[in-house]
Structure formats: structure tokens, C-alpha cells
Amino acid sequence: MAEDLSPETIVLNGISFLRQGHSGVAAGTSTVWVAYSTERNGRCVSLGYELSTFDPANLDPTRFPTPPASVSWEDREPVFEQLVATFVWLW
Secondary structure, three states: OEEEEEEEEEEEOOEEEEEEEEEEEEOOEEEEEEEEEEEEOOEEEEEEEEEEEEOHHHOOOOOOOOOOOOOOHHHHHHHHHHHHOOOOOOO
């Protein structure tokens, strides 16, 4: 099932960004994609982030005796937004 996340305008570090995203699930993997886009003087910049996670129960325990840690978008979203907030125009 795929879901388009509603576009919204947010301001980070004094810069207005259009935030757009998409999420979906397939074959035991969940994916969230988000892009932050801004424009100034005819120049457009888009910063994107994609997080793909999986269900550890889908891993073969003989190949992965210690499965990787599972992560969630809710945990990672604030970190990526902090990264986007460091963007500055140099010209």
C-alpha cells in the first residue's frame, strides 16, 4: 500500500522549503521518501531522504544470527530535518 504524504511548506533556518513525501510497503519492506525543496534567484535545490526498513522475522536466522537493529521513520525524521536546517545559500 502506498501513501503520498501531503506537501507542506515549512521554514527551517529562515529558509522556506516545500516538504513532499511518499511511503509504501512491499515484500516485507517499508519505505519512506521525503524531499525538501527551495528556490532562490532561479536556482532550485532539493534535498532528499529515503529510509527503507524490513521485518526482521523475514531474515534467515542461519545467515543472520544477530539481525540488524530495526529503525523507524519517527526516530529518524527529526534528525534529517536538523540536517536540512543547516542548509545555507552561498550566493
